[in-house]
Amino acid sequence: MTEFQRPRGTRDFGPEEMAKRRFVEARLRSTAELFGFGEVMTPMFEDTALFVERSGEGIVNEMYAFKDKGDRDISLRPELTAPVMRFYVNELQNRAKPVKVFYFGNVFRYERPQSGRYREFFQFGAELIGAPSMESDAEVIALALWSLESIGLKDTVVRIGNLDILKGLLGKIGVEGDDQAACRRLIDKADFEALGRTLDGLGVAKAEQERLMSIIGLKGGAEALDKARELAGSDISGMDYLGGILERLAVYGFKNCTVDFSVARGLDYYTGMVFEIDAPCLGAEKQICGGGAYSLAELFGGEPVNSTGYAFGFDRIMLAMESSGIQIPIPGLQAYIIPIGEKARAEALDILRTLRSAGIQSDMDLMGRNISKALAYANSAGAEKAIIIGEKEIAEASVTVRDMKSGEQSKYPISDLLRGFLKGVI
Amino acid sequence: MTEFQRPRGTRDFGPEEMAKRRFVEARLRSTAELFGFGEVMTPMFEDTALFVERSGEGIVNEMYAFKDKGDRDISLRPELTAPVMRFYVNELQNRAKPVKVFYFGNVFRYERPQSGRYREFFQFGAELIGAPSMESDAEVIALALWSLESIGLKDTVVRIGNLDILKGLLGKIGVEGDDQAACRRLIDKADFEALGRTLDGLGVAKAEQERLMSIIGLKGGAEALDKARELAGSDISGMDYLGGILERLAVYGFKNCTVDFSVARGLDYYTGMVFEIDAPCLGAEKQICGGGAYSLAELFGGEPVNSTGYAFGFDRIMLAMESSGIQIPIPGLQAYIIPIGEKARAEALDILRTLRSAGIQSDMDLMGRNISKALAYANSAGAEKAIIIGEKEIAEASVTVRDMKSGEQSKYPISDLLRGFLKGVI
Numbered sequence: 039m040t041e042f043q044r045p046r047g048t049r050d051f052g053p054e055e056m057a058k059r060r061f062v063e064a065r066l067r068s069t070a071e072l073f074g075f076g077e078v079m080t081p082m083f084e085d086t087a088l089f090v091e092r093s094g095e096g097i098v099n100e101m102y103a104f105k106d107k108g109d110r111d112i113s114l115r116p117e118l119t120a121p122v123m124r125f126y127v128n129e130l131q132n133r134a135k136p137v138k139v140f141y142f143g144n145v146f147r148y149e150r151p152q153s154g155r156y157r158e159f160f161q162f163g164a165e166l167i168g169a170p171s172m173e174s175d176a177e178v179i180a181l182a183l184w185s186l187e188s189i190g191l192k193d194t195v196v197r198i199g200n201l202d203i204l205k206g207l208l209g210k211i212g213v214e215g216d217d218q219a220a221c222r223r224l225i226d227k228a229d230f231e232a233l234g235r236t237l238d239g240l241g242v243a244k245a246e247q248e249r250l251m252s253i254i255g256l257k258g259g260a261e262a263l264d265k266a267r268e269l270a271g272s273d274i275s276g277m278d279y280l281g282g283i284l285e286r287l288a289v290y291g292f293k294n295c296t297v298d299f300s301v302a303r304g305l306d307y308y309t310g311m312v313f314e315i316d317a318p319c320l321g322a323e324k325q326i327c328g329g330g331a332y333s334l335a336e337l338f339g340g341e342p343v344n345s346t347g348y349a350f351g352f353d354r355i356m357l358a359m360e361s362s363g364i365q366i367p368i369p370g371l372q373a374y375i376i377p378i379g380e381k382a383r384a385e386a387l388d389i390l391r392t393l394r395s396a397g398i399q400s401d402m403d404l405m406g407r408n409i410s411k412a413l414a415y416a417n418s419a420g421a422e423k424a425i426i427i428g429e430k431e432i433a434e435a436s437v438t439v440r441d442m443k444s445g446e447q448s449k450y451p452i453s454d455l456l457r458g459f460l461k462g463v464i
Numbered sequence: 465m466t467e468f469q470r471p472r473g474t475r476d477f478g479p480e481e482m483a484k485r486r487f488v489e490a491r492l493r494s495t496a497e498l499f500g501f502g503e504v505m506t507p508m509f510e511d512t513a514l515f516v517e518r519s520g521e522g523i524v525n526e527m528y529a530f531k532d533k534g535d536r537d538i539s540l541r542p543e544l545t546a547p548v549m550r551f552y553v554n555e556l557q558n559r560a561k562p563v564k565v566f567y568f569g570n571v572f573r574y575e576r577p578q579s580g581r582y583r584e585f586f587q588f589g590a591e592l593i594g595a596p597s598m599e600s601d602a603e604v605i606a607l608a609l610w611s612l613e614s615i616g617l618k619d620t621v622v623r624i625g626n627l628d629i630l631k632g633l634l635g636k637i638g639v640e641g642d643d644q645a646a647c648r649r650l651i652d653k654a655d656f657e658a659l660g661r662t663l664d665g666l667g668v669a670k671a672e673q674e675r676l677m678s679i680i681g682l683k684g685g686a687e688a689l690d691k692a693r694e695l696a697g698s699d700i701s702g703m704d705y706l707g708g709i710l711e712r713l714a715v716y717g718f719k720n721c722t723v724d725f726s727v728a729r730g731l732d733y734y735t736g737m738v739f740e741i742d743a744p745c746l747g748a749e750k751q752i753c754g755g756g757a758y759s760l761a762e763l764f765g766g767e768p769v770n771s772t773g774y775a776f777g778f779d780r781i782m783l784a785m786e787s788s789g790i791q792i793p794i795p796g797l798q799a800y801i802i803p804i805g806e807k808a809r810a811e812a813l814d815i816l817r818t819l820r821s822a823g824i825q826s827d828m829d830l831m832g833r834n835i836s837k838a839l840a841y842a843n844s845a846g847a848e849k850a851i852i853i854g855e856k857e858i859a860e861a862s863v864t865v866r867d868m869k870s871g872e873q874s875k876y877p878i879s880d881l882l883r884g885f886l887k888g889v890i
Contacts, residue, residue, distance in 0.1 A: 040513065040517070040764070040765055041553065041554075041764065041765030041766075042510070042511055042513070042514045042517075042550045042553075042554075042764050042765065043511075043554065044506065044507055044510065044550070044551070044554070045507055045509060045510060045511065045532075045536070045538055046534075048507035048508075048509075049507065050504065050505070050506050050507070050551040050554070050555065051504060051505040051506075052502075052504060052555065052556065053502025053503060053504060053565065054502075056502070056503040056504060056505055057502070057503065059505075060493075060503065067486075071795065071825055072820050072823065072824075072825050072826075073820065073827065074797050074800075074825065074826065074827030074845070076478075076479025076480075076482070076483065077479060077482040077483065077486065078476065078477060078478060078479060078482060079476070079477040079482055079485075080470065080476050080477075081470055081471055081474035081475070081476070081584050082474075082508060082540070082570060082572070082584060083471060083474075083528075084468070084470065084471060085468055085469075085471065087466065087468070088468045091466070091468075102509075102532065104530035104531070105530070106471075106528065106574065107574055108472075110471070112471055114508070124468045124470070125470070125476040127467065127468075128467075128468075128469065128470070128476070129476065129478065130478065133844070134840070134841045134844045134845070135831065135841075136830060136831070138827075139479065144508060146508070148532065148533055158507050158508060166830075169830040169831055171830055171831070171832070173809070173813075173830045174830045177830060184820075286813065289810065289813045289814055289817065290813070290817055291817060291821075338466070338467065338468050339466055339467030339468065340467075369497065371500050383599070384715065387599075387712065387715045387716070388715055391715065391716050391717060394498050394499065394610070395717075397498065398498075399497055399498050399500060400498075400500065401499065401500030401564075404562055404592075404595040404597055404599045404600045404603060405561065405562070405595055405597070406597070414560070415560045418559070418560045419500070419560070
């Protein structure tokens, strides 16, 4: 007799919200398929060590990590790139390259729940495995942008960086190895104060620091790239690569992509191009997508293989669509049948079967309610038409059709009802 | 550098299998929507006590039960009726009745993995909450049967029972309370030997036992019901109810439903009508659906409400479709573009964009492969057409289109390519 609550940081989704989420999911899926990506699905949990291998020991504190009854350390998945690459190493390695896959699923982080952050949330992502080229990097970014277009989400900002450039800039001022990794993580967090202190500690001259900061601060199209070339000097590689990606994205129809040298992604397995997409309408938590080129299979015992991928924060995409006022169509009941009196119920059921057989979403009163209560239900269920059938109607082999919006009523012969629906005149 | 394996008893699904599963899921979803059911989704885990409340203490040994970092007892969900009813009690109770919901999701059982049984598996189910009537029981069974029709699964057997009848029969021979519950569980397991021993122990006369067994053994349509009426006597209620359900199912178009008085369902919260559906092609593990009328909300602190629901074993449905030879269409690449030489690559990307913009699933070589290797890839990717573009073609503003099945090749002006695809002549 306890009242149970759902676990903290999780959500239940009702019918209206689920209809919207499934609509968006279907659009993202068909766009991925349009690009020749195929869906994969992996288990809800994996060996804890798999995630540690990808993300470092710290991840254990953020996961639902537990021992199963066989004393194995398992964790609810906190992200899907590691499981997908584990699957790739186990079973997809021998397929012709590139292997193009996408996924949609829930992931879990054990962190303090706060506004817009949940312990169970959803990611939609794609991985292009085994085609190490500028073209495949562009293909992956193009898929992300095309996907957002397919759901009507405009005014997003894609920022593309290149770790080769960041590594080159840091190397040029003598910052290498672990120090360089630490600096990249600070840049990823946009913690420029701490970055300054670290560079001071490493003895990097102020003028060098300023030059680095001004390159990192550049954001824009081809002109930002030109400016960066000028500031960085011709010995920094990766500028042409970034330029090539921008050119290709323009052929895909995406002409407003920006470069951003501060995009660093936090994890060590990223190898070159990195990118993030923001939906500025979301304010502080505006990032809806992150990805880049990486090399991960070898950590899981596979042959090294260059890959490019990304993940959308599906819940943030839903929020961004809502805050942009994008209307998602929710298909509702087309007909709600109201039999009046016992004799009408068999006839009503027959009409119900006929309408459903033709693919018309319909339902009937199962409660034996009177007409006004049944109409109230039809209204709350969002039905377009109520179909009323009583003894008088049965005698005339007709029904009364009520438009639930206008309240207009008219009679139809039962034999014409289905045709009326199919022709859209009812 | 470890090679990781997926956890025991779980599965990875590759692109071909996922395409099939999504196809079936979509059909089941649209059928539920056709019937006016709306989708809900609940978290992957719940308070362990929620499942114990529904299924008894024994369930703990079969669950992935663990403590989270806040020392709360949580469990990966072993089924979805309890979470859905928990959600109903928390948030949907005040909606107009009936509340018609469906769900699709993975569930978890910690049991020894064996052929066709997994630790993570999938259920698709529906619950009609708050309409306690013969008509709503029939509506729910009809949805299950209509769903199976929608995926082409014929030759299934639906067996419908009624716990009122079983309770009446057992009560009539003096078996009540816990003894009755124990007997119902043995009937549910079809363990008639143990049932006989138990009835012996309770001092039930052999003749009474035989009469019970012969009623339980009856299976068939209206004629089996008549026979049962004759054997059981007129004081056993529930026969007319079962007959009414059969009549209504016939109006829905399902004329071959059978009654089976041995359908008992294992759990105490079932209240009246119960049913199971088998796919005989699956052999010993043939049950693909189970459900019935139940009362569960009050166990979770809600107002008592009569409900009827069922769950499909989604994985068994997939197996049944496969073993019935049902072909599920897997949409593949319509076009694979092969640029020969650097100059052709920009042109190829432009064609790719054009085709995709028109919704044509297409891809292009990202590896710079020669033509025979690229054709081999197109073949392994299941592409319908290869579109080859080299310097000669560029000079002529044309492409070579190769039918991947027949091997036939012909030239098309680039300007006619899209139209050719849209008209279906390419």
